[in-house]
Amino acid sequence: MPIAFVDILTDNFGEWSSGFWVTVRLVIGSFVIAMVVGTFVAALRIAPNVWLQRLGGVYVEFFRNIPLLVLLFIVFLGLRDQGIRIDAWTAAILSLGLYTAAYIAEALRSGVFAVPKGQIEASLSLGFTYSQTLRRIVLPQAFRTVISPIGSLVIAMIKNSAIIGASIIALGDLLKVGRILNSRTFQAFPSFFWAAVGYLILTIAVTIAIRRLETRYAIRR
Amino acid sequence: MTAPAFIFDWVPAENNGRYLLEGFVINLEVAFVSLIAAMAFGLLLALLRLSRNRLVSFATGLWVDVFRNLPLVLLILFLTVLLKPVREAWENAAPDFLPESFQSGLVVGALAALILYNSAVLAEIMRAGILSLPRGQGEAASALGLTYAQSMRLVILPQGLRRMVPATVSQLITLNKDTTLVSLIAFQDVMRRGRSVVANAGNPFTGSKVEAPILEVFLFIGLLFIVVNLLLSRLSRRLEIREQKRSGTKLQRVEGLEDQIT
Amino acid sequence: MRGITWRVLLAVMAAFAALVVAGCGGNDEEAGTGGGEATATATAEAEQFDPGTTLGKIQEKGEITIGVKFDVPPFGFKNPQTNEVEGFDVDLGRAVAESLGVEPKFIEAISDNRIPFLQDGTADLILSTMTINEERVGEIDFSDPYFIARGRILVKADNEEITGVDDLAGKNVCTVLGSTYEATLKKQAPEAKLRLVDSYSECLELIQNDTVDAVSTDDVILTGMIIQTGDELKLVGDELTQEPYGAGIKKGEQQMVDHVNEVFSAMKEEGRWKELYDKWVGQYTKEEQDPPDISVEEAVELVKQNEA
Numbered sequence: 068m069p070i071a072f073v074d075i076l077t078d079n080f081g082e083w084s085s086g087f088w089v090t091v092r093l094v095i096g097s098f099v100i101a102m103v104v105g106t107f108v109a110a111l112r113i114a115p116n117v118w119l120q121r122l123g124g125v126y127v128e129f130f131r132n133i134p135l136l137v138l139l140f141i142v143f144l145g146l147r148d149q150g151i152r153i154d155a156w157t158a159a160i161l162s163l164g165l166y167t168a169a170y171i172a173e174a175l176r177s178g179v180f181a182v183p184k185g186q187i188e189a190s191l192s193l194g195f196t197y198s199q200t201l202r203r204i205v206l207p208q209a210f211r212t213v214i215s216p217i218g219s220l221v222i223a224m225i226k227n228s229a230i231i232g233a234s235i236i237a238l239g240d241l242l243k244v245g246r247i248l249n250s251r252t253f254q255a256f257p258s259f260f261w262a263a264v265g266y267l268i269l270t271i272a273v274t275i276a277i278r279r280l281e282t283r284y285a286i287r288r
Numbered sequence: 289m290t291a292p293a294f295i296f297d298w299v300p301a302e303n304n305g306r307y308l309l310e311g312f313v314i315n316l317e318v319a320f321v322s323l324i325a326a327m328a329f330g331l332l333l334a335l336l337r338l339s340r341n342r343l344v345s346f347a348t349g350l351w352v353d354v355f356r357n358l359p360l361v362l363l364i365l366f367l368t369v370l371l372k373p374v375r376e377a378w379e380n381a382a383p384d385f386l387p388e389s390f391q392s393g394l395v396v397g398a399l400a401a402l403i404l405y406n407s408a409v410l411a412e413i414m415r416a417g418i419l420s421l422p423r424g425q426g427e428a429a430s431a432l433g434l435t436y437a438q439s440m441r442l443v444i445l446p447q448g449l450r451r452m453v454p455a456t457v458s459q460l461i462t463l464n465k466d467t468t469l470v471s472l473i474a475f476q477d478v479m480r481r482g483r484s485v486v487a488n489a490g491n492p493f494t495g496s497k498v499e500a501p502i503l504e505v506f507l508f509i510g511l512l513f514i515v516v517n518l519l520l521s522r523l524s525r526r527l528e529i530r531e532q533k534r535s536g537t538k539l540q541r542v543e544g545l546e547d548q549i550t
Numbered sequence: 551m552r553g554i555t556w557r558v559l560l561a562v563m564a565a566f567a568a569l570v571v572a573g574c575g576g577n578d579e580e581a582g583t584g585g586g587e588a589t590a591t592a593t594a595e596a597e598q599f600d601p602g603t604t605l606g607k608i609q610e611k612g613e614i615t616i617g618v619k620f621d622v623p624p625f626g627f628k629n630p631q632t633n634e635v636e637g638f639d640v641d642l643g644r645a646v647a648e649s650l651g652v653e654p655k656f657i658e659a660i661s662d663n664r665i666p667f668l669q670d671g672t673a674d675l676i677l678s679t680m681t682i683n684e685e686r687v688g689e690i691d692f693s694d695p696y697f698i699a700r701g702r703i704l705v706k707a708d709n710e711e712i713t714g715v716d717d718l719a720g721k722n723v724c725t726v727l728g729s730t731y732e733a734t735l736k737k738q739a740p741e742a743k744l745r746l747v748d749s750y751s752e753c754l755e756l757i758q759n760d761t762v763d764a765v766s767t768d769d770v771i772l773t774g775m776i777i778q779t780g781d782e783l784k785l786v787g788d789e790l791t792q793e794p795y796g797a798g799i800k801k802g803e804q805q806m807v808d809h810v811n812e813v814f815s816a817m818k819e820e821g822r823w824k825e826l827y828d829k830w831v832g833q834y835t836k837e838e839q840d841p842p843d844i845s846v847e848e849a850v851e852l853v854k855q856n857e858a
Contacts, residue, residue: 388633
């Protein structure tokens, strides 16, 4: 019955909406952490000191090769069991943020390498310190180069956020709403369909936004 | 009980370590099966996408773009519910030599989702690989009188797919990690075994003597994945270098696929 | 030579294939059965049901799928040494299977999946420490309660001051943040100083080093603490709350509900319930408990009282 199909959406629009915004907040929170930590790790990776580079390398290899769900369990269940007080929300954005930060660090690193070496040499010879060079010359350009890869990572975060909702953390995100409605109404297809639509709306929105940003800011090398 | 020192003394005790390792092998098996099937189906999708028929190309493109952008978890949960009849049929038909976890009907939902999702991602990887070949290749092939099918089989695909090896291994790493998601439908993998180990160890009701803190158990499981995935990425790098040496050209990295991170 | 790349790839695939083969055989000696010895006598006694009915179909299949917990001792937990699932709920499940003359097949019922698995038929019966409450009663049917977890108070063995919930005023009491006990304590002992933590093992530490005077949660969990510490701790006072567990059954399956209730009452009357209780809980608590004899409606009321 086509009418019932849409009913699942319209009858429960409040819940859908709430779930949608929970997902959005999750992604934003994780993105902030990912960018901050990712930038820091990228800086480590390109530092002139071998040990700092290795430290950054360890971070990247750890967080890129471990499953997000395992990380979530470690952060949410493991730390709590050891006595470190951490609430669901923090555990969620911390896990997703730290996980994505490893990828962001790699993306930034390749963005930095795309900056012509000559600029760095010129800057240093003009008397800028290493960190000033980084801050004023290299990073601004690096950021503009990596708009597209970072856009892909945001889309990945949107998809990964669903893992959080489906796991023990139970934050009432878009997928969770779909599951609850499925359980309540016995209508699997519409329940999951509308959840899928929600995710597609988000990923399409991000794709469009990234394209806009690219046309305005991106540096093509 | 909450000593911060990581002792991991539960690993050799009471079969815990072995139990988890067996579970881990289950995850790897799921990844392996999914990869093979996804590569086959993905190749089909890639070829359809490259079809000269506008409608086919468009429809396939739509399919691929939709499944690439959906959360894998959603597909797992959805297909598990949707494919209930298939699950039942499988449970009755499953051969006995399969591991216990694979005999459960839940494997149907898990594999279907993994294959559907990864075939879409791999389709894009393969398509990008094929498109990255110089036009000259295809033109030369037809100039030599090869049909479309022949030029695909003999010229384009071998070269295109070879370029995709690093990206495919990278996707295998992601696939390994994704197999943990099947635990969310109670498929008995390393994650579920981890929960059993934690609950069973040191609990007075089970007679077990050694405690296994959750943090340690999941760090152990995480380490299993990290080791295997690191080995895979080393392998990938070595393959890349060998390709470069062999063909003398720099292996083009296929960009824009960072969404592979899950 | 292209041979090298292909050889490496083949080696990787062979390694994987080896893993696949290695994974087979090793861990599938058990198939979730165990009612072997009892089945012989059981089939002779088992009532045969009409093949058109749900129970009849189960009998035709020769097995009943029961969802239990794999990580909640002593009700349902998997032993890593045997890969078998055991526990109070599991033994109840075996009894039901026996009564039908079929083999029990145990699958894991994660809290999220329990009700959906019942609704879509993946599980015929759920026995996984599921509390009978109003919300669930709307979605599925329950058997009569088969166990009542009681909220109790745990204190140091030499503590003479605290003998019940009224003595908690002004004392430090530990329980888990966000649990039903947090709300219960706030209601029943408003003057108590609550220490909220994230896990019960934390509470155990706190009472052992005298940071708190008492811990409150399920008697079964508290009993676990007593056993772990020898004779240091004891249970006092009457129960604060009651959590009645019921077997979950798909809504509308009255035949199954009636049959399970029959099995349960027989067990309660003939002493098998007591046997199981002693085996899984009593031998550690040194306490006795009578099997519950309330109805589902009464159970719902009981749970409402906890929250009121």
